[in-house]
Amino acid sequence: QQQVKQSPQSLIVQKGGISIINCAYENTAFDYFPWYQQFPGKGPALLIAIRPDVSEKKEGRFTISFNKSAKQFSLHIMDSQPGDSATYFCAAAHITDSGNTPLVFGKGTRLSVIA
């Protein structure tokens, strides 16, 4: 019930292309879906997050698409750049009045953007 499944494990994209990472969750109580970016030797950094009241959220080149009925959400990176090469994690949690439940993370996707 607590799992978040992320795919693919690794992804190679040409510079300027679109990177797409998918996640699926099981717990219908989840209502907060963040994406994190992690570079080697660094902690994960919050990239963008979405709540289920919208189906899409865009921030610069990064877009989250959310499908509540399918219990799936995805990250699209437009015009991918070599500097985007990192590991990306999706996560999910349930927001309560006293803060959210612990984040449940996907296993991560290692993205390599090649010139």
Added chain:
Amino acid sequence: KAGVTQTPRYLIKTRGQQVTLSCSPISGHRSVSWYQQTPGQGLQFLFEYFSETQRNKGNFPGRFSGRQFSNSRSEMNVSTLELGDSALYLCASSSGTGDNEQFFGPGTRLTVL
């Protein structure tokens, strides 16, 4: 605003020893969460402290413990270290309410020999 600080950054211990890791959250944040990151298991939640009280706990053995001080700084302790405890230990700071966006520190890399 200063980010999340974790000390030490690297640690080498031997089996059976104990270790204490420290985390200083972003100023004004009252919640500190700890995660273990390994290549095989990914990011796994250890526990969360909010206003000096443990608010959530993950599925880890009792050898893993933590605490939070009145200034919101947090420590985690691992006793009787095992080889499998080798990991990157990450601390995340958040306000503790609402969307509760979590901001991660750089982590402490623990190696158990």
